[in-house]
Amino acid sequence: MTDAIRLLVGTKKGLFFLDSDSGRDGWRLSGPHCATWPINHAVADPVTGAIHAGGGNEWFGPAVWTSRDGGASWSHSSAGLAYEEGADPVKSVWSLMARDGRVHAGVEPAGLFVSEDGAQSFAPLDALRHHPTRERWMPGAAGLILHHIVGHPEDPARLWVAISAAGVFATEDGGRTWAPRNDGTRQDYAPEEHRYAEVGQCVHSLTMAAGMPDRLYQQNHCGMYRSDDAGRNWQSIEAGLPSTFGFPAVAHPSDPDTLFLFPLNGDQKGRFAPDGKVAVWRTRDGGATWQALREGLPQQDAYVTVLRQGMATDGGAPAGLYFGTTSGEVYASRDEGESWQCVARHLPMISSVEAMRP
Amino acid sequence: MTAAPHAAREPVPRVRVLLPRALVDLFPGAATVTEVEAVTVDAALDALDRRWPGMRARLADTRPAIRKHINVFIDGERATLRTRLKPGDEVCILTAISGG
Numbered sequence: 001m002t003d004a005i006r007l008l009v010g011t012k013k014g015l016f017f018l019d020s021d022s023g024r025d026g027w028r029l030s031g032p033h034c035a036t037w038p039i040n041h042a043v044a045d046p047v048t049g050a051i052h053a054g055g056g057n058e059w060f061g062p063a064v065w066t067s068r069d070g071g072a073s074w075s076h077s078s079a080g081l082a083y084e085e086g087a088d089p090v091k092s093v094w095s096l097m098a099r100d101g102r103v104h105a106g107v108e109p110a111g112l113f114v115s116e117d118g119a120q121s122f123a124p125l126d127a128l129r130h131h132p133t134r135e136r137w138m139p140g141a142a143g144l145i146l147h148h149i150v151g152h153p154e155d156p157a158r159l160w161v162a163i164s165a166a167g168v169f170a171t172e173d174g175g176r177t178w179a180p181r182n183d184g185t186r187q188d189y190a191p192e193e194h195r196y197a198e199v200g201q202c203v204h205s206l207t208m209a210a211g212m213p214d215r216l217y218q219q220n221h222c223g224m225y226r227s228d229d230a231g232r233n234w235q236s237i238e239a240g241l242p243s244t245f246g247f248p249a250v251a252h253p254s255d256p257d258t259l260f261l262f263p264l265n266g267d268q269k270g271r272f273a274p275d276g277k278v279a280v281w282r283t284r285d286g287g288a289t290w291q292a293l294r295e296g297l298p299q300q301d302a303y304v305t306v307l308r309q310g311m312a313t314d315g316g317a318p319a320g321l322y323f324g325t326t327s328g329e330v331y332a333s334r335d336e337g338e339s340w341q342c343v344a345r346h347l348p349m350i351s352s353v354e355a356m357r358p
Numbered sequence: 359m360t361a362a363p364h365a366a367r368e369p370v371p372r373v374r375v376l377l378p379r380a381l382v383d384l385f386p387g388a389a390t391v392t393e394v395e396a397v398t399v400d401a402a403l404d405a406l407d408r409r410w411p412g413m414r415a416r417l418a419d420t421r422p423a424i425r426k427h428i429n430v431f432i433d434g435e436r437a438t439l440r441t442r443l444k445p446g447d448e449v450c451i452l453t454a455i456s457g458g
Contacts, residue, residue: 035384059380059427059453060416076384077412082420089419 003357005314007332008051009324009344010039010352015053017071018344019358024320024334027343034065034074038092040147041309044356045098045118051356052103052119056092064093064105064119070358080122081105081113083129095309097149100156106146110137110163112175125175128161133180133199137166140202140221147308148206152213160206160216160231167201168218168231181231188222188244204308205249209256217259217287219249224261226287237287242274248311252336253319257286260313260321260337262306272303280311280321280337296340297331304329309352324350370395371445375402378453381417385410399430400439402449417451427454 007018007027014032034053037060042053053065063076081090088109095106103115105122111129113122137144145164152158157174160181167182185201187194194200202221209215214230217237223244225234238244243263252258261281265274273279278297281290298304304325311323321333328347333340372395382388387410394405400422407414418424422439430437431450443449 035380059425060384061419061425078415079412085420085422087420089421 003316005316005320006044006356006358007312007322007330008042008044008053008352008354008356009330009347009350010042010053010055010309011324011328011348011350012038013348015039015042015065016344016347018330018332020332024314024316024332025341027332029344030071032348033067033071034076037063037065039065039351040092040094041096041352041354043096043098043354045103046356047099047101048118049358050098050118052096052098054093054096054105056108062090062092062107064096064103064115064122066119068118075120077120077122079120080115080124081107083109083111083124091143092145094145094147095149097151099151102156104149104151104159106149106161106163108143108145109139110144110146110166112146112149112161114175125171127176128169128171128178131169131178131180133166136197136199137163138200140164148203150206150208150216153208154213158213160208162203162206162218164204165200165202165221167199167203168206168216170231181227182234183232184227184234184236185218185220185225186222204247207249207251207259209251209259210254212256215256215286217249217251219246219261221245221267224249224263224287226259235287237283240290241281242279242292245271246306247308248306248323250311250313250321253313253315254317255284257284258336259283259287260311262311262323264305270303272305276301276303278302278304280323280333280340282337293333293337293340295338296333296342307351309354310350312353312355314355315357320355322353322355324353326350369445370397371443371447373402373443373445373447373449375406376448376450377406378451380453381413381451384416385413388413396443398439398443399424399432399437399441399449402443403439428452429454 009016014036016031039055056062097104103119148162150160205219224238246263250260279292314320330344396402403414
């Protein structure tokens with residue numbers, strides 16, 4: 001048994017909640033929240049309980065929506081989510097991290113902002129956007145987006161971000177300076193001599209191993225990787241997986257050797273579950289070997305895709321695991337991926353899933 | 359030598375602003391019809407923002423320009439932030455066709 005869990009499901013048409021009891025076997029859907037705005041990512045502040053949802057509306061621009069009463073009422077703000085006059089303006093919020101009294105927001109075009117007042121206003125951490133490598137960053141299919149923010153568990157000054165397609169960058173001084181962390185990750189789409197460049201990698205997901213802050217995992221457009229030195233060097237862990245392509249990567253909440261991936265069939269083959277058979281792939285040994293987890297998942301004619309932030313774990317024991325598809329289904333496992341049930345369907349296209357304790 | 363008399367300052371035009379329902383719904387207490395005093399569309403958005411903080415950012419970006427999928431019409435003519443206003447103008451703000 002664990003605590004009750006709420007899933008925050010970000011979709012193209014609003015934020016939805018899925019609530020379970022402590023058994024994690026009955027789920028109630030509610031929403032859409034945030035005025036049906038496209039929501040790319042939503043998180044909960046573990047201290048205040050505030051829920052923050054980031055997105056962008058084609059009419060009204062970017063915003064971080066915030067609820068301090070469990071979703072009963074919402075406010076929205078883009079105060080400070082701005083670039084200088086003449087620059088391409090901030091279009092949308094893509095990633096959020098709420099901890100240590102701050103809310104960080106990653107946006108498109110790629111940049112990072114921080115709020116010290118609970119997401120009512122933001123200030124730019126502009127050294128990243130003005131990094132000397134900036135002219136070599138190239139937008140991916142979803143734009144030039146900063147889609148993952150990972151914080152060190154003990155040192156708030158240390159952050160890692162993932163940008164498509166620029167790669168992983170790290171700061172150790174709270175955002176004043178940044179360094180690329182892409183050595184060992186490749187760009188199959190680049191000429192041979194640029195295949196292992198300093199920047200330009202199309203990272204898709206970045207996650208930190210539990211209790212080992214120097215161990216990071218990433219799903220890339222071109223392969224799956226592990227780093228044991230805070231991203232300075234990456235080793236391929238893709239052997240044994242059905243493809244080198246996928247979007248989400250989720251570290252186990254307590255076991256640093258366990259990682260969950262959702263490999264797709266390839267970047268030029270439709271980007272869906274290989275052979276129309278859905279599986280989450282799990283390693284228990286840091287990526288040396290892999291096991292497909294299929295029980296309860298569709299194994300015929302299921303051409304589903306899970307995006308960068310579309311899979312999440314809770315802190316339960318055993319860990320719960322959840323993913324949402326671009327075709328609007330949410331699947332849940334309460335036994336670390338061994339078995340699955342579909343807990344929502346017919347939702348709008350799902351961008352993100354996160355778990356919180358309401 | 360005596361100081362030149364101050365030129366009579368032109369009164370700031372008072373205009374009527376029509377706001378789209380989808381925008382009004384984002385700001386508790388906002389109305390779909392309101393009046394502001396402003397010399398330009400840019401200043402009208404500032405006036406709206408003073409009344410309902412955050413509203414300008416929903417209608418204009420930081421280039422600065424009216425957002426791509428927002429249209430502003432004055433007497434049937436498409437306006438920009440720099441368009442000047444006359445007393446009695448009706449500033450109609452519309453959401454353009456967008457989405458899927």
